[in-house]
Amino acid sequence: MNIKVCRNYDEMSEKAARMICAVMTLKPDCTLGLATGSTPVGMYKRLIAMYESGELDFSRVRSYNLDEYYPIKPTDPQSYRYFMNVNLFDHVNIDRANTHVPNGEAADPDAECRAYDEEVSRAGIDIQVLGIGRNGHIGFNEPSDRLTAATHLTALSESTIEANSRFFASPEEVPHHALTMGLAPIMKSKRIIILVSGKDKHDALSALLSGVIDTSVPATVLNMHPDVTVICDEAAYNG
Ligand code: GLP
Numbered sequence: 001m002n003i004k005v006c007r008n009y010d011e012m013s014e015k016a017a018r019m020i021c022a023v024m025t026l027k028p029d030c031t032l033g034l035a036t037g038s039t040p041v042g043m044y045k046r047l048i049a050m051y052e053s054g055e056l057d058f059s060r061v062r063s064y065n066l067d068e069y070y071p072i073k074p075t076d077p078q079s080y081r082y083f084m085n086v087n088l089f090d091h092v093n094i095d096r097a098n099t100h101v102p103n104g105e106a107a108d109p110d111a112e113c114r115a116y117d118e119e120v121s122r123a124g125i126d127i128q129v130l131g132i133g134r135n136g137h138i139g140f141n142e143p144s145d146r147l148t149a150a151t152h153l154t155a156l157s158e159s160t161i162e163a164n165s166r167f168f169a170s171p172e173e174v175p176h177h178a179l180t181m182g183l184a185p186i187m188k189s190k191r192i193i194i195l196v197s198g199k200d201k202h203d204a205l206s207a208l209l210s211g212v213i214d215t216s217v218p219a220t221v222l223n224m225h226p227d228v229t230v231i232c233d234e235a236a237y238n239g
Pocket of ligand 1: 035036037038039040066067130131132133134138139140160164
């Protein structure tokens with residue numbers, strides 16, 4: 001695992017954007033695996049700036065997002081589809097038809113998850129961006145005795161509902177379920193970058209860097225991937 005410790009959030013965001021830029025430059029028709037949450041917002045801002053300055057071209061890029069609340073409408077401002085539109089897609093020349101977020105309105109969530117896995121597997125993710133939950137979740141793969149390989153419908157843990165309630169008017173409004181890419185499609189990505197910012201992620205980051213695989217910190221499975229770069233700030237690294 002490569003580790004890049006940055007001075008602060010801005011430097012972390014810049015470094016992450018530079019890595020995406022490198023992949024897109026080498027392979028203009030690449031497939032990006034994208035994440036939501038507050039952590040990658042600064043990276044998306046920089047990607048938009050690189051597009052505006054002519055450094056980046058998204059016209060042939062495809063993207064697959066990690067997860068989506070369930071049930072939720074794509075037009076709901078709390079949905080991850082809405083988040084992606086507002087934080088990236090609305091501002092760059094990506095073809096909206098080439099952007100994919102699990103369908104939070106699917107009548108049959110299991111069929112939706114199977115189809116999503118097949119598509120991701122066909123596309124092949126060139127670089128997967130991950131954040132990390134305070135409890136060590138990636139996507140919405142929550143701590144548990146057993147982790148699920150395939151993309152699946154999952155119940156959110158109390159700590160995730162509480163952590164994500166900051167984006168909602170009240171904790172009662174946070175959906176209790178989500179569709180999430182499982183650990184298998186994440187691990188099949190050619191390259192993974194995981195962004196970790198802030199003191200409250202220190203414990204999860206330490207567990208990740210310990211090299212011990214522990215299902216109670218799902219991110220630790222990344223230790224088995226051959227090309228992971230951890231990009232963190234000093235606050236997360238030092239605690
Ligand atoms: C969310 C998302 C994750 C994200 C994590 C951390 O619940 N499902 O993909 O990495 O929580 O979010 P934040 O970056 O806001 O701390």
